Amino acid sequence: MTSDAGEKAMLEVEDLTVTFRATASTVVQDMTFRIDKGATLGLVGESGSGKSMTALATMGLLPPGAEPAGSVRFWGEELLGLPDRAMRRIRGDRIAMVFQDPLSSLNPYYTVGFQIAEAYLAHRGGNRRQAMRLAAEAMDQVRIPDAGRRVHHYPHQFSGGMRQRVMIAMALVCEPDLLVCDEPTTALDVTVQAQILRLLADVQETTGAGMLFITHDLAVVSQVADSVVVMRHGRAVEQGTAEQIFSRPAEEYTRQLLDATPRLDDDVDLPEPIREAR
Known part of the structure; x- marks a missing residue:
């Protein structure tokens, strides 16, 4: 999907460069995309x-130690x-991120619903009951069966694919x-x-x-x-x-x-x- 030339880009990266001070090594050089x-x-x-x-x-x-230069604009900011x-x-x-390894990204000591709810509360506030309801809705959105019950389960109780769905639900709960x-x-x-x-x-x-x-x-x-x-x-x-x-x-x-x-x-x-x- 593309936009008209005059329409503002959601994300516009221009001449992005990343350098590590200690080694003077440049790991990203002049990246530009939208x-x-x-x-x-x-x-x-x-x-x-x-x-x-x-x-x-x-x-x-x-x-x-990593120093960025250039420009990264999100809706022009x-x-x-x-x-x-x-x-x-x-x-x-x-802007939300979905990482490669959900098992290392999820805290094994808390239920997945609690962790999704925490992501919501951190940005939107409200009360925990509302946040848990939204966590269950986000899990349902990513097609985790019986989300209303599984919201109370721990990461180890999910398969690798289902844990990745949990991470996507966490990313989506604030509607990025x-x-x-x-x-x-x-x-x-x-x-x-x-x-x-x-x-x-x-x-x-x-x-x-x-x-x-x-x-x-x-x-x-x-x-x-x-x-x-x-x-x-x-x-x-x-x-x-x-x-x-x-x-x-x-x-x-x-x-x-x-x-x-x-x-x-x-x-x-x-x-x-x-x-x-x-």
Whole structure:
């Protein structure tokens, strides 16, 4: 989904650079992209290419010693340099993040409903009874069966796929404009992965949220993204619409990534006994 040229972007990143003072190393260099309302941008590349650092800079969550430069505007408001208190009002409320490993992100000592409710109370206030009701509604929205009962369960009582749904519910409870998804399906098997991708697409269709989807897996991003930025060594080596990137890649590095992506119609090099049995 794209907007008219004169329409304000939901998220506009311009010349974003991230440098670590101690080592004088630059891990993100001159990143520029935009995400419009309801659109998904896929940020792809190998491990260490700078994808997650780009996302953390966008969220104001860079580790100590990392210095961002450039511009990150959300609905026209500059986020870089925003005081921590002001950034906390935006982060988790209007911009929410879904992390790769829900088991390490969820606190094992509290019920999932309590944790979703806490996310709501931190930004919207109100009373706990109301927040727990909204937590159950958010869990129902991400299709967790029997959400009214399971809101009182602990993280270890959920499968990996269901825990990821809990994390998405936590991100959605404040109805954010933008979801930042950092490798949200990497730890899941392909069947559950497909369910989560379908769920995210349905959530976008229902809510109109924009999405920054970070992954090393081009097969995944091909299913969700309207536009794609390919990163290598902290830089964007190619960007364009998903159709352009997957059908007519301009850069050799992008072609190599595509060639390394498994396809359903690829020939499989089977061991000799299995080949003969066929």
